[in-house]
Amino acid sequence: MKHLLSIDDLGGRAGIEEMLDLTDSFVEVTRREIPKVPALRGKTVVSLFYEDSTRTRLSFETAAKRLGADTMTFSVSSSSVKKGESLLDTVQTIEAMGIDAIVVRHSAAGAAHRVASWTAASVVNGGDGRREHPTQGLLDAFTLRRHRGPSLDGCRVAIVGDIRNSRVARSNVRAFHALGCDITLVGPPTLLPESLVGWPVRVSYDLDDVLGEVDVVSLLRIQRERIADALFPSLREYAHRWGLTAERAARLKPDTLVMHPGPMNRGIEIAAEVADSPRSLVTEQVANGVAVRMAVLWTLLGSGGPVV
Amino acid sequence: MHAPDAPATTDAPIDSGGGRFVFRAGVFDAPTLRRALTRIAHEIVERNHGPDGVVLVGLYTRGVALAHRLAVSIESFEGVSVPTGALDVAFYRDDIGLRPVQPLGPTEVPDITDRTVVLVDDVLFTGRTVRSALGALLELGRPRAVQLAVLVDRGHRELPIRADYVGKNLPTKVAEDVQVRLSEVDGGDDGVEIWGPPETGGPRGEVVA
Numbered sequence: 285m286k287h288l289l290s291i292d293d294l295g296g297r298a299g300i301e302e303m304l305d306l307t308d309s310f311v312e313v314t315r316r317e318i319p320k321v322p323a324l325r326g327k328t329v330v331s332l333f334y335e336d337s338t339r340t341r342l343s344f345e346t347a348a349k350r351l352g353a354d355t356m357t358f359s360v361s362s363s364s365v366k367k368g369e370s371l372l373d374t375v376q377t378i379e380a381m382g383i384d385a386i387v388v389r390h391s392a393a394g395a396a397h398r399v400a401s402w403t404a405a406s407v408v409n410g411g412d413g414r415r416e417h418p419t420q421g422l423l424d425a426f427t428l429r430r431h432r433g434p435s436l437d438g439c440r441v442a443i444v445g446d447i448r449n450s451r452v453a454r455s456n457v458r459a460f461h462a463l464g465c466d467i468t469l470v471g472p473p474t475l476l477p478e479s480l481v482g483w484p485v486r487v488s489y490d491l492d493d494v495l496g497e498v499d500v501v502s503l504l505r506i507q508r509e510r511i512a513d514a515l516f517p518s519l520r521e522y523a524h525r526w527g528l529t530a531e532r533a534a535r536l537k538p539d540t541l542v543m544h545p546g547p548m549n550r551g552i553e554i555a556a557e558v559a560d561s562p563r564s565l566v567t568e569q570v571a572n573g574v575a576v577r578m579a580v581l582w583t584l585l586g587s588g589g590p591v592v
Numbered sequence: 593m594h595a596p597d598a599p600a601t602t603d604a605p606i607d608s609g610g611g612r613f614v615f616r617a618g619v620f621d622a623p624t625l626r627r628a629l630t631r632i633a634h635e636i637v638e639r640n641h642g643p644d645g646v647v648l649v650g651l652y653t654r655g656v657a658l659a660h661r662l663a664v665s666i667e668s669f670e671g672v673s674v675p676t677g678a679l680d681v682a683f684y685r686d687d688i689g690l691r692p693v694q695p696l697g698p699t700e701v702p703d704i705t706d707r708t709v710v711l712v713d714d715v716l717f718t719g720r721t722v723r724s725a726l727g728a729l730l731e732l733g734r735p736r737a738v739q740l741a742v743l744v745d746r747g748h749r750e751l752p753i754r755a756d757y758v759g760k761n762l763p764t765k766v767a768e769d770v771q772v773r774l775s776e777v778d779g780g781d782d783g784v785e786i787w788g789p790p791e792t793g794g795p796r797g798e799v800v801a
Contacts, residue, residue: 318731323688
């Protein structure tokens with residue numbers, strides 16, 4: 285595998301499970317007193333982020349460093365993009381410095397694919413517009429598998445919230461579906477995709493209908509920066525109808541898990557006391573993110589034979 | 593992988609470019625393999641003046657199984673349960689990027705600080721796996737000493753490494769493959785065999801006893 289641009293690049297269930305199995309080895313590394321191996325010594329990983337990010341960028345950089353690779357960070361706000369440099373010129377400039385992998389985040393769907401077509405380095409999609417965020421899909425699948433695995437066949441997952449604007453939802457649906465989960469999308473009609481043709485999901489407009497029967501509730505952030513129009517009357521109304529409040533959480537089965545990719549809007553899509561409750565996997569998702577990204581970088585840069 | 597250093601390490605018969613590998617010689621059957629391991633277990637205890645402070649750390653895949661067998665053996669005659677561990681060396685190999693490398697399982701090693709660690713593997717060949725294992729092990733703590741136990745030493749060392757406990761010194765050619773079968777890993781009966789290309793040529797490797 286040269287690039288990871290979409291969950292589909294992993295080649296379906298077998299490829300996804302292989303990556304999750306590999307992640308186990310890196311979880312062990314991250315728990316060591318010295319959480320570092322020299323596997324990617326001499327490699328350089330660049331994070332090229334055209335959108336804001338806390339956890340994804342830090343997670344990739346931590347992963348690269350724990351594999352012994354060097355990291356470079358490119359953030360738009362302090363770069364020549366401010367002077368009008370194009371994405372192509374930026375990629376060529378970075379590549380000329382001698383690098384092995386680029387992690388790209390961009391507001392345009394397909395940006396990572398374009399970068400991959402321009403460079404000899406490996407490209408990891410760190411989020412492209414509404415399209416995909418494959419490492420988030422992998423880390424959510426990994427986290428879920430640790431609690432409900434080894435098989436996720438028949439595991440009932442509700443993905444709640446701003447599905448339409450969410451690349452996390454798209455990658456999660458791909459990953460969870462490939463692993464055999466039974467997926468229900470929940471949200472107001474205005475926050476569901478224009479067309480659900482080809483989505484292997486059921487849809488519900490009412491969170492209360494699905495609460496009692498799901499094994500996992502995965503909440504998405506209400507992306508205020510992507511909502512141009514008023515797609516729901518108010519944040520207060522959203523929280524009232526689709527937020528996982530403490531009162532709703534009490535109606536979940538005792539072993540139902542709660543996930544959120546972060547950053548959370550506490551009090552909107554998830555109540556603070558739910559986010560901090562024992563059923564919440566939020567911080568575990570972040571911790572597993574480093575190990576998953578180590579597995580991805582290792583697979584792209586370390587595991588193969590000679591590069592031709 | 594039977595001989596982790598060998599270029600071809602898959603199930604027999606092996607296709608190695610020039611043709612399929614053929615059976616050459618049986619080295620161990622199940623009873624002789626058992627006796628060799630029993631002897632090594634006794635040697636480990638004797639050399640270290642008892643089992644206290646010894647930790648057996650197997651290298652994936654078959655070294656892990658061998659380490660467990662040694663622990664069972666030591667417990668049977670000393671009445672002491674020796675701690676065991678499993679070590680994956682993939683991230684410490686010196687041929688990353690030269691050939692496909694994947695971790696074979698998660699490293700699980702008990703506290704090794706001030707203990708005598710006996711690394712356990714099935715076949716000692718170039719010594720590069722053991723070099724990687726030393727790198728991996730020493731990041732987990734500072735053992736008092738590290739020793740090496742192998743079922744078969746097939747020669748052809750490329751690094752200054754030797755084993756402290758050897759089941760059998762086995763002269764081989766570089767092109768040959770030493771196949772180790774362990775029932776708990778591979779199913780069937782235990783055994784060690786030499787397989788090689790149909791045409792033989794080149795000198796046998798030297799083995800220092």
